[in-house]
Amino acid sequence: xxxxxxxxxxxxxxxxxxxxxxxxxxxxxxxxxxxxxxxxxxxxxxxxxxxxxxxxxxxxxxxxxxxxxxxxxxxxxxxxxxxxxxxxxxxxxxxxxxxxxxxxxxxxxxxxxxxxxxxxxxxxxxxxxxxxxxxxxxxxxxxxxxxxxxxxxxxxxxxxxxxxxxxxxxxxxxxxxxxxxxxxxxxxxxxxxxxxxxxxxxxxxxxxxxxxxxxxxxxxxxxxxxxxxxxxxxxxxxxxxxxxxxxxxxxxxxxxxxxxxxxxxxxxxxxxxxxxxxxxxxxxxxxxxxxxxxxxxxxxxxxxxxxxxxxxxxxxxxxxxxxxxxxxxxxxxxxxxxxxxxxxxxxxxxxxxxxxxxxxxxxxxxxxxxxxxxxxxxxxxxxxxxxxxxxxxxxxxxxxxxxxxxxxxxxxxxxxxxxxxxxxxxxxxxxxxxxxxxxxxxxxxxxxxxxxxxxxxxxxxxxxxxxxxxxxxxxxxxxxxxxxxxxxxxxxx
Ligand code: FAD
Numbered sequence: 001x002x003x004x005x006x007x008x009x010x011x012x013x014x015x016x017x018x019x020x021x022x023x024x025x026x027x028x029x030x031x032x033x034x035x036x037x038x039x040x041x042x043x044x045x046x047x048x049x050x051x052x053x054x055x056x057x058x059x060x061x062x063x064x065x066x067x068x069x070x071x072x073x074x075x076x077x078x079x080x081x082x083x084x085x086x087x088x089x090x091x092x093x094x095x096x097x098x099x100x101x102x103x104x105x106x107x108x109x110x111x112x113x114x115x116x117x118x119x120x121x122x123x124x125x126x127x128x129x130x131x132x133x134x135x136x137x138x139x140x141x142x143x144x145x146x147x148x149x150x151x152x153x154x155x156x157x158x159x160x161x162x163x164x165x166x167x168x169x170x171x172x173x174x175x176x177x178x179x180x181x182x183x184x185x186x187x188x189x190x191x192x193x194x195x196x197x198x199x200x201x202x203x204x205x206x207x208x209x210x211x212x213x214x215x216x217x218x219x220x221x222x223x224x225x226x227x228x229x230x231x232x233x234x235x236x237x238x239x240x241x242x243x244x245x246x247x248x249x250x251x252x253x254x255x256x257x258x259x260x261x262x263x264x265x266x267x268x269x270x271x272x273x274x275x276x277x278x279x280x281x282x283x284x285x286x287x288x289x290x291x292x293x294x295x296x297x298x299x300x301x302x303x304x305x306x307x308x309x310x311x312x313x314x315x316x317x318x319x320x321x322x323x324x325x326x327x328x329x330x331x332x333x334x335x336x337x338x339x340x341x342x343x344x345x346x347x348x349x350x351x352x353x354x355x356x357x358x359x360x361x362x363x364x365x366x367x368x369x370x371x372x373x374x375x376x377x378x379x380x381x382x383x384x385x386x387x388x389x390x391x392x393x394x395x396x397x398x399x400x401x402x403x404x405x406x407x408x409x410x411x412x413x414x415x416x417x418x419x420x421x422x423x424x425x426x427x428x429x430x431x432x433x434x435x436x437x438x439x440x441x442x443x444x445x446x447x448x449x450x451x452x453x454x455x456x457x458x459x460x461x462x463x464x465x466x467x468x469x470x471x472x473x474x475x476x477x478x479x480x481x482x483x484x485x486x487x488x489x490x491x492x493x
Contacts, residue, residue: 008032008130010334011150011164013137013177015041018170018306018323020120020129024062025331026168027128029474031338034162036135036152038171041121042114044280046196046287048234049076049110049213049226049317052094053403056105057411058324061473064123071119073109074211074227079401082216082265085375089216089265091209097398099408108402110211110226110234114280140167140180140302147180147301166334167302170327173290175308182295189367190291190313192221193244195256196236198228198281202273215315217372218263224314225269232281233273235266238314244288252284290314297355298348303330310359315369318362321403326355336475342467347476350467354406361386361405410469 012023015037027033059065078093094106109116125131134155141149141161149163169177178184204210204227214225221239228234237259247255253275260267276282293310297303306323333347368374368382376394383397384390387405399405467476 006160006162008034008162008164009338010166010168011162012168012170013150014171015121015131015133016045016117016170016172016306017120017320018308018327019168020124021058021062021324021327022168022170022305022331023124023129024127025328025474026334027124029335033128034130034132035124036137037131037133038136040133042118045113045117047319048113048228050108051317051321051403052100052105052108053407053411054321054324055108056103057407058328062120062123064119067119068109071115073111074229076108076110076211076213077106077208079213079215080205080209084372084379090376092394092398092401094398094402097395097402099399099404100402110213110228112228137171138176140177145300147299165338168330169302169304169308170306172307173311177302178294178304178308181297181299181302181304184292184294186289187291191241192238192291192313193241193247193286193288194236194238194314195247195252195284195286196234197256197284198276199233199235199270199273200231200276202233203269213317214265216263216265220259220262222315223263223266225266235270247286252286256284293359297352300344303333303348303351305330309355312363313366315366316362316401318403322359325358325407329354332469332474332476339475342476342478346466350476358406361400365400
């Protein structure tokens, strides 16, 4: 029997950044939201290096900006890459983008995800979300084609059913619901594995760069080096899938130490350091199969956000940005449908079109960035081409890696201008099929990679980008001058 407390407007699966963000924005619009999280928070998660768009965009809108500022997270002003043709490391700094500097949004944080995710989850509860930890969702409940709820185990292992008008799947990489929407398509090109752990007392770059992320390529892949406090550092190696066998045969601690020895920059950074011996940061962890997308991001009654829908690669720290951005878009679609002002298909196509467009910016740039035969000027040039701008020097690169590639207007120019957003977006026209860079990319054989990533069965779908955001940011509205629907593939191209 389903009790009355087991019914709600929106059921959110997962209490990571995706679930907390979607839940908060829907509850704030006055709807009844239940959020089920399998673990008890705080819990460990990877994905510690954040982007300005997350901190100054979604987090500000969620109302946690001040709480984050007082949480003592390490300030990230940019990053350092040992990447490409040149041996010497090169830096980028968010301050060198005028838009970010003007908005005082020229920094992000490096966060212990156990702390960051808990701040977002408790904020969701404060905003009225009924947060239930140690509740595990097992499957969806359907009526015809429509998802009308979930089955789950509560915190006493009792089987339960909860009915909802909409279900948001924010359960991440291991989602058990995403396949009920459509097939997950794994990338042929990005098939990497990560092995990572934590150190005390690693070296720091001199201030003000001491909080920056370092990404250092070496023969077998690349390392991330993320300062999480004055002394704690997250260190991980991203390796090609051809090294997967080595990880099976040897102790992971031994493999990790061997890898560090092969990357001179990281070896030097860690020379005074000791691996954390106890607690959540002691294990050497492995993650694999993270580069995928889903052929569709929604079906009637169910929407996928964050890693439940797609993820590509950690090198630009885009995961939490794409997650919180998609959750905000999904919340807008749900709020609009619950209000009954715009057709459901139109609302969720809008969500999907915008989400894929932002995903595609990172995806296309990553394809070029993984070409190690280039130098940084060539990467900057690629960023300009992908964003379709003529920004000088490294400005387009900085905008892209700040998470402001296609979301700049949304996050950095303030709510007052949201009403005319669609006109500015149309002018920005991010991808031009005749763009020489795109033509060259396809000609150079990477189109094959792209096709492989799309999957041969991925059909073109007509998606509209016909809606704009309401003045309060909670819903979609139909603009006075609707756009012509455009044709987009599953990858937003
Ligand atoms: P999650 O953070 O995974 O949260 C999902 C939640 O759902 C979890 O709390 C889980 O317990 C819960 N859950 C799962 N199943 C169920 C269920 N059945 N019922 C109830 N609850 C459930 N991103 C960055 O921004 N910066 C980085 O530096 C970065 N580095 C990365 C490095 C690696 C190697 C990888 C693989 C990813 C990295 N990411 C990074 C990506 C980042 O980790 C994810 O994009 C982000 O955590 C996704 O958030 P989410 O809310 O979608 O999912």
